[in-house]
Amino acid sequence: MPRTEFERIYGPQVSWTPTEARDLLDDLGVPWWVAGGWAIEAFTGVPREHEDIDLSVFRSDLPSVRRHLERDWHLWAASDHGLAHLAPGREMPEHAEQVWVREHALAPWRGELLLNADVDGRWQLKRDASVVLPLEEATWEREGIRYLRPELVLAHKVSNTRPKDDADLRAALPLLSEGQRDWLSGFVTRHAPMHPWCDVL
Incomplete structure (x- = not known):
């Protein structure tokens, strides 16, 4: 979806940078990593435009992530069915695979949390469930930030x-x-x- 159309429907995006995400999630207590375009830019050193930031966590760790963020942020479950406000205590819909984050209703969206499947704590590729790796092998680290390979x-x-x-x-x-x-x-x-x-x- 073109950015202008997205913003007309859902509102503006002003995404975190990986460094801002690190500062926000530093004491999260569960693994997280950067995927998507920011991970490619970090690997190549070639600057590119970013419409958003894809931060990934294991779906099984979502309760910890929610406890960490709900104090200061509004969380929304995102799926093909649309957006649903994840008020504290509300169950995450099974069909939703992303959580969108913003400060309040009039604030821009700041990031997307992609909920990654795991197999006994190991990373699993969504496109091919047979690809299972220890997170340390599926990601690489620089300056306190893990990026998907x-x-x-x-x-x-x-x-x-x-x-x-x-x-x-x-x-x-x-x-x-x-x-x-x-x-x-x-x-x-x-x-x-x-x-x-x-x-x-």
């Missing part, structure tokens, strides 16, 4: 590739290790054998 970020983009995703691949590809590139190539070949990235990888 670039090949895993790019794997999420295969099912709905936009021009900015092609730009992310071009920026990341020369910096991927042979193992990272081979893994991504195998993933794309298995899940989208006609995808244009097959020729690039």
